[in-house]
Amino acid sequence: MSDLSFVRTEMLPEKAPPASEIGIVGWLRHNLFSGWVNSILTIISLAAIYGVLSVLIPYVFLSVWNAESLNECREIMNETWGSSHGHACWAVINERWLQLLFGFYPPEFYWRPILSLVLLVVALAPILYSDRVSSKLLIVTALYPFIMPWLMWGGSVWGTVSVAFGFVAGYLVLKYATEALGELFAMIAGAVVAIVWWLFIAGMFVGAMDAILPIALETVQSRKFGGFMLAILLGVVAIGCSLPIGIVLALGRQSHLPIVKWLCVCFIEFIRGVPLITLLFVASLLLNIFLPPGTNFDIILRVMIMVTLFASAYMAEVIRGGLAALPRGQYEGADSLGLDYWQSQRLIIMPQALKISIPGIVSTFIGVFKDTTLVSIIGLFDVIGLTHAIRADTAWNGIYWELFAFIALLFFIVCFSMSRYSMYLERKLRTDHK
Amino acid sequence: MSTLTEPPVERFRISMLLYDARYRSATIQVVAMLFFMLVAAWLVNNAIINLNTLGKPISFKFLSNPAGYDINQRLLEYSSRDINLRAALIGLLNTLVVAFLGCITATIIGVIVGVLRLSSNWLVARIMTVYVEMFRNVPVLLWIILAWAILSEALPKIKSFRGENATSSMSLFDTVAVTNRGIYIPEALFSRSLGNVHLLGDSGLRFDISIDLIAIVVVLALSIFAVRKVKARATAVQEATGERPTTWYIQLGILFVPMIALLVALGFHLGLPELKGFNFKGGTHLRNSLIALWLALSLYTAAFIAEIVRGGILAISTGQSEAAAALGLKPNRTMSLVILPQALRVIIPPMISNYLNLTKNSSLAIAVGYFDLTGTLGGVTLNQTGRELECVLLLMLVYLVISLLISAVMNWYNKRVELVER
Numbered sequence: 001m002s003d004l005s006f007v008r009t010e011m012l013p014e015k016a017p018p019a020s021e022i023g024i025v026g027w028l029r030h031n032l033f034s035g036w037v038n039s040i041l042t043i044i045s046l047a048a049i050y051g052v053l054s055v056l057i058p059y060v061f062l063s064v065w066n067a068e069s070l071n072e073c074r075e076i077m078n079e080t081w082g083s084s085h086g087h088a089c090w091a092v093i094n095e096r097w098l099q100l101l102f103g104f105y106p107p108e109f110y111w112r113p114i115l116s117l118v119l120l121v122v123a124l125a126p127i128l129y130s131d132r133v134s135s136k137l138l139i140v141t142a143l144y145p146f147i148m149p150w151l152m153w154g155g156s157v158w159g160t161v162s163v164a165f166g167f168v169a170g171y172l173v174l175k176y177a178t179e180a181l182g183e184l185f186a187m188i189a190g191a192v193v194a195i196v197w198w199l200f201i202a203g204m205f206v207g208a209m210d211a212i213l214p215i216a217l218e219t220v221q222s223r224k225f226g227g228f229m230l231a232i233l234l235g236v237v238a239i240g241c242s243l244p245i246g247i248v249l250a251l252g253r254q255s256h257l258p259i260v261k262w263l264c265v266c267f268i269e270f271i272r273g274v275p276l277i278t279l280l281f282v283a284s285l286l287l288n289i290f291l292p293p294g295t296n297f298d299i300i301l302r303v304m305i306m307v308t309l310f311a312s313a314y315m316a317e318v319i320r321g322g323l324a325a326l327p328r329g330q331y332e333g334a335d336s337l338g339l340d341y342w343q344s345q346r347l348i349i350m351p352q353a354l355k356i357s358i359p360g361i362v363s364t365f366i367g368v369f370k371d372t373t374l375v376s377i378i379g380l381f382d383v384i385g386l387t388h389a390i391r392a393d394t395a396w397n398g399i400y401w402e403l404f405a406f407i408a409l410l411f412f413i414v415c416f417s418m419s420r421y422s423m424y425l426e427r428k429l430r431t432d433h434k
Numbered sequence: 435m436s437t438l439t440e441p442p443v444e445r446f447r448i449s450m451l452l453y454d455a456r457y458r459s460a461t462i463q464v465v466a467m468l469f470f471m472l473v474a475a476w477l478v479n480n481a482i483i484n485l486n487t488l489g490k491p492i493s494f495k496f497l498s499n500p501a502g503y504d505i506n507q508r509l510l511e512y513s514s515r516d517i518n519l520r521a522a523l524i525g526l527l528n529t530l531v532v533a534f535l536g537c538i539t540a541t542i543i544g545v546i547v548g549v550l551r552l553s554s555n556w557l558v559a560r561i562m563t564v565y566v567e568m569f570r571n572v573p574v575l576l577w578i579i580l581a582w583a584i585l586s587e588a589l590p591k592i593k594s595f596r597g598e599n600a601t602s603s604m605s606l607f608d609t610v611a612v613t614n615r616g617i618y619i620p621e622a623l624f625s626r627s628l629g630n631v632h633l634l635g636d637s638g639l640r641f642d643i644s645i646d647l648i649a650i651v652v653v654l655a656l657s658i659f660a661v662r663k664v665k666a667r668a669t670a671v672q673e674a675t676g677e678r679p680t681t682w683y684i685q686l687g688i689l690f691v692p693m694i695a696l697l698v699a700l701g702f703h704l705g706l707p708e709l710k711g712f713n714f715k716g717g718t719h720l721r722n723s724l725i726a727l728w729l730a731l732s733l734y735t736a737a738f739i740a741e742i743v744r745g746g747i748l749a750i751s752t753g754q755s756e757a758a759a760a761l762g763l764k765p766n767r768t769m770s771l772v773i774l775p776q777a778l779r780v781i782i783p784p785m786i787s788n789y790l791n792l793t794k795n796s797s798l799a800i801a802v803g804y805f806d807l808t809g810t811l812g813g814v815t816l817n818q819t820g821r822e823l824e825c826v827l828l829l830m831l832v833y834l835v836i837s838l839l840i841s842a843v844m845n846w847y848n849k850r851v852e853l854v855e856r
Contacts, residue, residue, distance in 0.1 A: 031556035038555045045557045184452065259463040263470060273837035274830045275794035281812060281829070285822040289484045290477045370573035377575075377800060384575060400583040408572045408580075415571035 055086065063088035068095075069395035092399050093406050096390055100406065103226015103381050109218070112151045113229050119144060119151075120236065128421065131428075145240070152225075152233065154217035158209040162202040170194030222300040226381035228410050230300075235369040238307040242368070243361070245308070246315025251345065253316065254323055264316070271313035276371050279306040284378040303375055311368040318364055322357030323349065355429050362422035366415045373411075383407045485823070494828075496819040497522070498638065503814050505805045507721045510641065518815045519638040525810030526832060532727050532806065533793040533836075539732035540792060541785075544739025551744050562740070569737035574795050577734050582726035582802040589614040595709050604707075611707050611714050616721040618707035618714045625701030646700055653696050660688045723804035727796065735792045739785065746781035747773065778851050786844040790837050797833070807832060 016022075020029060032042045062081060067073040073089035081087060093100070102110060123144040126137040143164075150160040174190035181189060210216075225233065252264035271279070283302040288295065326349065334344030354361070376385035387403045390396050451461045485491050501521040504514050509527045512520060551562040569577070590602035592613045604611045611618040628645035664681050672678040707717030750773050758768040799806040800813055807829065816825040 031554070034554060038553075041553070041555050041558050045555075045561055049557075049561070257459050257463050257466075259467050263466065270830075270834065272790075273834040275797040275808070275833055277797045277800070277808060278812065278826060278830050278833065281816075281822075281826050285816075286826055289481050289823060292480055293484055293487060366571070370571075373573040373575045374798070377798070384573075384579065387579075400580075400587060404576060404580050404583070407576055411573055411576070412568070412571045416567065419571070 059086055059088050063090050065090050065094050067091035070397065070399050071395075088402050088405075089399065090402060092390065092396050092402050096396075097406070099227060099390075100383055100386055100403075101228045103230060103386065104224045105226070105229065106220060106224065109154075109220060112154075112217070112220075116148050116151045117232070119147060148236075150217065152220070153222070154219040156206060156210050156214070156216040158206045158215070161209075162205050163198070165205075166194040166197045166202065169197055222298045225300055227386055228383050228407075230375070230380065230382045231369065231372040231411075232414075233300075234304060234307055234372040234375065235365075237304045238311045238368050238372075239365050241308045242311035242315045242364075245312035246319055247350070249312060249316035250319035250323060253320055268313045268316050271310055272317065276307070276310050276374055277377060279310055280374060280378045282306060299380070303378075303380070307368065307372065310371075311364065314364045314367070315361065318357050318360035319353060321360060322353035322355075325356050326353055358422055358426055358429070362418055362425075366418050369415060369418075370411065383410070481823070490820065492824060494824055496815075496821050496824070499819070501810075501815065502818065505810065507719075507724050507805060517638045518811075518819070520640075521815060522807065522811040522828070523639055525805055525807040528724075528804065529793070529796055529799075529806040529808075529836075532724060532731070532796045532799065532804070533789075535728050536731040536735065536792050536796065537789050539728070540735035540739055540788075543732060543736035545743050547736060548740035548743030549747070551740060552747060566737045566740050569734050570741075574730065574734045575798055575801060577730040578727055578798055578801055581730040582722060585616075585722040585726050586614050592709075592713060609704070609706055611709075611717075613714070614722070615713075616719050617725060618717045618719055620704040620706050621716070621718040623703055623705045625703065627700065649696060649700070650693070653692050657689050657692055661685050664688065721804070723799065723802045726802050727799050727804050731792055731795055734795075735788055738788050738791075742781055742784045742788070743777075746777035749780045750776050775851070782844065782848045782851065786841055786848070789844065790840055793836060793840060794833065 017026075020026060033039045064073045064076045064087065067076060067089065068091075070089060070092070073091055074084040077084040077087045077089075098107070098110070102113060105113065119140065122137060123141040125133045126135050126141060146160050146164045150157060170190040170193055172190075173193045174186050177186040177189050180186075249264050249268060252260050253268065255261050255264075280303060283306040284299065287302045287305075291297075330348055330352065331344070334348040337344075339347065373382055373384050376382050376388075379385070381389060384407065387400075387407070390403065391399060451457045482491075497519040498517050500515055501518045502514050503521070505512055505521065505524050505528075507528060508524045509531065510524060512524050547562050547565060550558050551566065553559050553562075589612055592615060594602040595604070595611065595613070602613075609620050624646050628649065630642040630644055631648075633641040633643065664684055668679050668681050705716050707714045707719075709715075754772055754776065755768055758772040763771065796806060797808040797812075800809045803809070805813075811825055811832075812829045816822060819825070
């Protein structure tokens, strides 16, 4: 052993990593300056960020909040900063934000759209956060489609009640007649009862109830609807109705019945092949031509119908993708359990297909919500239509950026939250091993 | 005497239409068809009654009446004395122009942004994320109007180019004038032009094609064909001898020499825009409406394309690039030979629908006053003639045909790059 001059008997203590590899310096080296290409990119990016922020920050924060007109705004800017450029005049938002949100809706009734929105949140909560919110709230969800139009448009409460009662009557007939008549005839009987109620009895019922107990909200005309409220209204209706219609269309397109299949294919491809604006032209110019002479119903209702049809066709394609992505074994498994068509769709196929298509469904929702701005082209006063109206006022003639920034912010908040929610939902519903 | 019982004869009963699976599907279909035909007949009947009451039965005669309005941005010659059909044709070409330009720029920006979002550079990746989220979550109509407002409010007035102490000047060596009324760019002129081919005579659809343009396209096609031949020969030589002959100078020569010779022969020169009086004369005038629409549509669609490209690249497993590295391929060859061909299969189908969306969104041109198909046929013509039904039907039909054509072409391309499964 003596010929070995030195043998280490114990381990050396671990050394700290070099200072250039840890902490902020290490992070910078790895993520920003890992090579000369990356270093150049980083420097260019920093320059770009500086360029944007050096304009944006003074614009947003060194701004005028209180003024009567654009000229007054500019005078204040000239006095304070010596130049009227590069500073925002948020006074226009300060003065007109209620109009941008509600359009020409009568101010004394602003509580009605606000209450509708609050109820919407309550109605959506048990669906969106089913694990945290009591399912008792689903009763609000069921009643919401009847309450919301009444709140928004006003009128007698009994009209709403009678419409809802038609559904209840149909459902009751379906439930109690199934044993006596069989499912199919019970369904037909339910539909007949509901239609008879709506067409013949509901009018008398409303008249009688109005005489006995008049409960009514003051009517608000459709042409007073506008602003961001209109976008939300159209968006909610189109989103809410397009999902069920889309599911039916997707099933129709996958069907083995050739005529049903081709009807669905033609509808979907036609709607997807034309721009939404042409469908809105149909709503504003043509829909009356195709209805019995003398019918003249509300422009907002017509737009809602067309936007819903538009959204349904896109929804159908998204859901069809989900259906196609399911392995055949799922269909065969459902068949071998002896489930009939609707049972297997409801219990086996749809839950999985819808889960697969969540990202597509939510991006369709976002797309529809953004597309509601197109109604400004057919002359409705949504947010973008209102910017023209505000600019037509001599006090605010020539104001662009502040209004656009405000609108963009509104849409960004809503759409961005929707896309984040879809990511949350995907994570929550993921059942495979992570 | 036979004791065998007859097999039960199955007689048709009405109830079997509902309860027998063999007949039920036929019943459902007949009912659906009847229902559909009833609804359609009801709608058509209503339309006929209503149109007769209004005193304007369906007729397409208005298409051959003079249009009576001007279109400022156009590819073919047109005046307000031309007929409505020609106005619609000019509009259709304008739609196709903006859709074509938009698809190209959106693809370029989208691919760059999509790749940069995957960059290892933290800052660059974040900036690209901000870009994508910003454009995806704000309506395209707002972007179009915003772009238009920026162009017409923030760019220098033509007035400022004039006079002794002009505050603005033309950019790019005095060839391009960027003004608040649009951008003036040089135009290609031929002093020894070969003239035009007049197609379709004097009708509303008359169409002039420059023979110069045809000559250029033919020469370019021939050059590309020759370059391919050269490449194929080089590959053959490489396979036979193992060494690839250097051909880049031959390729460049084949591409450029005939083209330059042709351009010289045609007397090619640039027509520069010049300030004359109150306006720029000469050159090509790209109006704000076109540029705003093009810019906004490209940037908006690029945000979606970026996400598709990113998804496509992420869908290729890292095993593929590691295998390519193990084979000794350089990073750029890995990208072009291994990653991209596989990513393309994932990328192309959603890309088709984005191109279609861009084309359909180009109908928002009406918001900035660009005369595309919606602006002419569905806008001024509709308002002047009062022929809502005919105009909107034609409009939908044309858009439907464009959509079907684009998806047919892209599906054909998709078939070509698709994985061949055996």
